[in-house]
Amino acid sequence: MRMQYDNPILSRRAAAVFALPTLVFIGVFLAFPALWAIYIGLTNLRLTGISAIQPRFVGFANFVSILRDSFFHNSLRITAQFVLGSALIGQLLLGLLLAVLLYNVKGPINDIVSSIVILAWIIPEVVVAYLWVAFLDYDFGLLNATRNLLGMPAVNWFFSHPVLSIIIFNTWRGTAFSMLLMGAALQTIPPSFLETADVIGASEWRKFRDIMLPLIRPHIITNAVLITIWTFNVFGPFLLTGGGPAFATDLVSIYTYRNAFKYFKLGYGSAISTIILAINLILASVYMKLARRGRA
């Protein structure tokens, strides 16, 4: 039995033509570079000099040196702290708290509060960097000015607490996403569930723990995986600290940039890219598995 004609709204042929430009763009500028990274990572390609023109195949040499590089170990450790602190503790908890609070409060207060949090999320990266440089400045910054007012000594934040500084910075920057996502998740709870709890006299905390939390748990987990991927791939702190002082905020993203474009080691940088891609792939597969289960 042959199909007499296919989908009357959009024929297969038209659909293929429609999808083609997207697939070409993504293929050339997204999929291909990801695959090519693996290959370049196996060469000694450099930004300048002879190896820029005639790169040599070096096998796994780049990977071996990366894994032996103590700067890389340092980067991994800092990145782990950064992800744990700003994504899993900062953004997730604060976003959830905001969403729950906003759930109870409607009207202009809701609009104003969520708009301020969203503002922190949409202001261009470079501007945000200047804002935080100013905010945390030792001599003039608002934070130290406030501390002085309260009789506390000024702190040189980037120097004394470099990782904490970028963790707080990134929490501030990214909480909006979790807030919005958790808010949407809370909206999926039928109000009657909570009203029933009200009728039997459950406390706010019990309502949160026994009704809201179990119902939105799948959303919390997917959100956690998503912001982990993004935070792992963040470059913004570079604009704040440049990776310093003394490599104290040398995230893997900054480490990659430094090696590829400051030390001109494109092959080496590409090998790091491959490692980042592999980590992203693992995290994304977890996400896809969760998302799929959520839909079933």
Add this chain to the structure above:
Amino acid sequence: MAGVHLEDVSKSFDKVQAVCDVTITIADGEFFTLLGPSGCGKTTTLRMVAGLESPTSGRVFIGDRDVTKEPPKNRNVAMVFQNYALYPHMTVAENIGYPLRIRNKPRAQIDRRVVDVAEGLAIGDILSRRPSEISGGQQQRAALARAIIHEPDVFLFDEPLSNLDAKLRADARTFLKDLQARMGITTVYVTHDQSEAMAMSDRVAVMDQGTVVQIGPPLEVYRRPASVFVADFLGNPSMNLLKGNLTLHEGTPAVQLGAAAVPLVQPPPGIERVAMGDAVTLGLRPEDISIHIQGGEDGIPGEVHVVEPLGSETLVSLKTSVGSVKVKVFHDMDLAPGDVVRLVANPARVRLFDRAGTAIGLA
């Protein structure tokens, strides 16, 4: 003007067989209804007539033209969708005029026709509004106006009244039936509401699990259901179906229901197929049973369970030894729960089904 003919039409989706070997011939100008429970394949059948779905096998004719392979635009049909599908970005007037616009009719002619048709449907005053700004009843009429404006050969309706509330629905039903009769356009109407089908149609096809199980004029199908399924689906409340065995009672065939025997005064043709003692199902419409209060020997004994006065009639539910029975009573009767009565069937209206649920004496 044209009739519609479906010949051995089947449609399968990936896993489901939605429609299976449907053959229907609809006469020119006929109001034909596809009736059945949700998921039985009515919409799919209708969409194959429209050309929105292509049959996996079989052929579709409009008039004498085989349109099986034709796209919708070559079929000159019009369809009213369940949620009307009025284009939200166009005004009511633009919606109604759309079929003429794409046929490249002159602007002035379109405008004139739109006003004519809209006034005929009493929506002339809302032409400049958007679909979101008018009521459900008005949307329904706007969709109807869009369907009739280009004088199609066939109207296709997919549950067009199901989004209206009860009162509007009754009005729209009358209106639609009258409109169709005046225009005389062949109509295929899909509904799961048996009362709608009964009220409007020249003929109905009852569908179940992708197949047509009975075709006929509504009263014929109502009175002489071809199977237990049809008997149960049509009528509100539906037909009483009592399980018993075929016996001989004083020389004539009868159905033994517990202690009572219901004689078959007019045994249906084909009763010979059933052996004495075999299981059969007796079908009786609630209005074809009368309740006898005085004692006597005939009929089935029963006890009144619930009495529901509905105004024009009273619905009485009773318990009997062979299950519960519903009876419609049209005159005043003093009945109270607990009363013991006898139920007597109208012998001319008794319907008999064999063990498989097929009516005995279909014709």
Add this chain to the structure above:
Amino acid sequence: MKRALSVVALLLIAALFALPILWLVTAPFNPKPTLGLQLAKPTLRNFEGVFRNPTAVRGLRNSLLQAAAAMLIATPVATMAAYAFSRASFPGQHTILYFLILLSSVVSGVSAMVPLYVLMQTLGLIDKHVGLVMVYVGGLLPTNMFIMKDFVDSIPRAYEEAALVDGSTPRQVLLNIAFPLCRPGMAVIAVLIFVSTWSNFLMPFILLRSASKAPASVAIYTFFNEVGIPLIGLIAAYSFIYTLPVVVLYLIVNRKFGFRFYGGIKG
């Protein structure tokens, strides 16, 4: 009581979030701008400084050019694909969509900056607006295609089917029905694409070289005097101007559609 507590907690958090932003709304108007907060004698002199500085003006123009180009290309391209994936069914569709989602989260700017640089160099597109825009489009397409697909999925097919039965050709269905119905969704992704391109720093930082092509995000790092002291007034006013379109677009989208997610991110 419970509401009052929530309100207090919310206002407290909002205040903490607002603190770093205060500088952005005070410093640009400060006659003697520092990294601190002062509100005395507001002036527009810093803004004059921006418009007298050719690098600054060129930066804004380049940002506009690059963001507009990415938007004008990616919006229709994403919409067409979204429409195809929503309305048609073809073999391998699910697999393609699965890989697109996977790709969009695996290949980030950071993980792809090195191979993208090498690719652009090989294609001779380093330091070219075209190259940067292509990279933007490729990176933004998956996410925006999915947003658009969700949008198209939410439009009942009955609209197009009604148009077909009314006598339209497939082309007429696209032009008269599908396109107008898709417009609100296109407006949303156009804004998203514009904003993310306008704000991007990493890609122009890596793929462009000449100062004459630098967008605002990169140009802002050249605002130092001869001895390397940052020109705070210029930077502050420039940041303000550079942020303004993003905020305005946010307010428009928020008013028109409500800035929310529905039922969470879909896979």
